[in-house]
Amino acid sequence: MAGITVEGLSTVYPNGVRAVDALDLEIADGELFALLGPSGCGKTTLLRTIAGLEGATDGAVAIGSRDVTRVQPGERRIAMVFQDYALFPHMTVSENIAYPLRVRGVAKSVQRETAAKTAGGLSLGELLNRRPGQLSGGQQQRAALARAVAASAEVLLLDEPLSNLDARLRLEARTFLKKLQRELALTTVFVTHDQAEALALADRIAVMDAGRIRQLGTPREVFQRPADTFVANFIGSTPMNLVPRGSEIVGVRPEYLSAAPEGLFTGEVSIVENLGVTSLVTLDCGDDQIGYIVPEDEEPAVGTTVTVDAPPTRVLRYDRETGLLVR
Template structure:
């Protein structure tokens, strides 16, 4: 059990790329923490820096009360599950799970009994004598998790834990992983590029871009109040509407409609209006446009309106209320769900 403190860490690759750039982060003890971002944002590098597989060029990594910045991976008290699980193909599941103890030269019986104990907790008891090649994807993932848990480390690191599973299994594994982490109370950091996965699993999320943290917060905070347009764009399974707007006479004007009152902004200020499709509803007045595309999402339908000036606005409607193509509709945002971002740097200004 330990918290992780990352202070001013930079990780540079030999080709000069600064994959992690002066990053500060604190993962609390027992927390399930997500590093989320598009590919190439440095999230995996940060995870590998915590594990010690990449040396930190600057800054320090502290696990518990120990500064581990200069320690080799094996001495840090971390366990890691790799994206491809990295189960050794020439060893059985039992040998794989017992491997961390073999490294420490524990007797064979101890290796075996530990493997049996850990594996039974992950319902792998029947599979102990199989080789990884004979396991399904979900079983391989559990075997890799079992091996990581056999380490009895302070910190568990997971690199894209669900990305190698098919869609159906992914949901089951997600629930399983969350329950397991909750039961063990083990400080866990995982990397994902899937925002839905991060929102569903994590206690807190760090949204990363270009080696820096863009926003740090609970899934609710990150989803409801993205701190800038990058995060707003990245989070959410249906992309957020981000519309160019201007302030006129203390009101935001967007796509020919007068939206919210913003008394403190000067007239002529350029802003970006952000509102999630889920938080828009059909109204008598508001942003008006013609229905151009309807996409069925199951319970809801995603309707795209073409508004004055060519702006496209999406909203979700219950599937039974699906409008006909070409119909004219007006939509307004639910109270408190309208976000205003500065046009010049994409920073969150206000919500209405």
């Protein structure tokens, strides 16, 4: 078991793109850690640099107390699951799972035993002799996880682990992944562009943009107190209301706003969108559009004027120049 320490890490591609930019990060032993950000923010490059698949231009990566910056991927004691799972199509599930052992020259019988045991733990016991092409998406994902587990590594790296599954299966796989990580207590880093996935799975999240970390914190911290307007915009299934007021930008989540006799914003109801249990109401307040969430059956009629307010602790103020959280 081991944590990961990243110090002043930069990864620059040959074409001059600075994908990771002087980044510092500490991931604790046994933590389930998310790298979250829009595409092109450097999150996958950071993961690949930790894995050793990309060379660090500057800075250092350590796993446990061992500096691995110049160590080959195979020597880092890591396991990785790729976005396309990278199961070898010409090998059976059993051979795939046992591959890390085959590389180390472990006896064939031990390979088969380990594969069967690992597969059993991930309910793949029936599928050992199938080829990856004969498995469903969810089964392929579990086979790839089984192979990573069989490697008995110190660190597990997952690149967009859920993005190749359809929406319903994704929820199931998310629960499964979190349970598996808790059982193994393995330091796990996963990359995602889906904020809901990061909030649901991770112990801590690093929100990234342009090769740097914009905010580092627990899902609750990142959701309730985004460090800047970029994070505020990115996190949350409905975007945060960000309204300029003088030298500041007032930020408040639609979920925290409710109708009140007097309050922050007053406007005319322009659109009501049904979200299932709740509805998203959009108010026209002069130049600004304010969204807020109402419970089912409490939707105001379009055209009525409504005033909304939020608890003072849920109203955030950002500096208009820097975009940083003031309080």
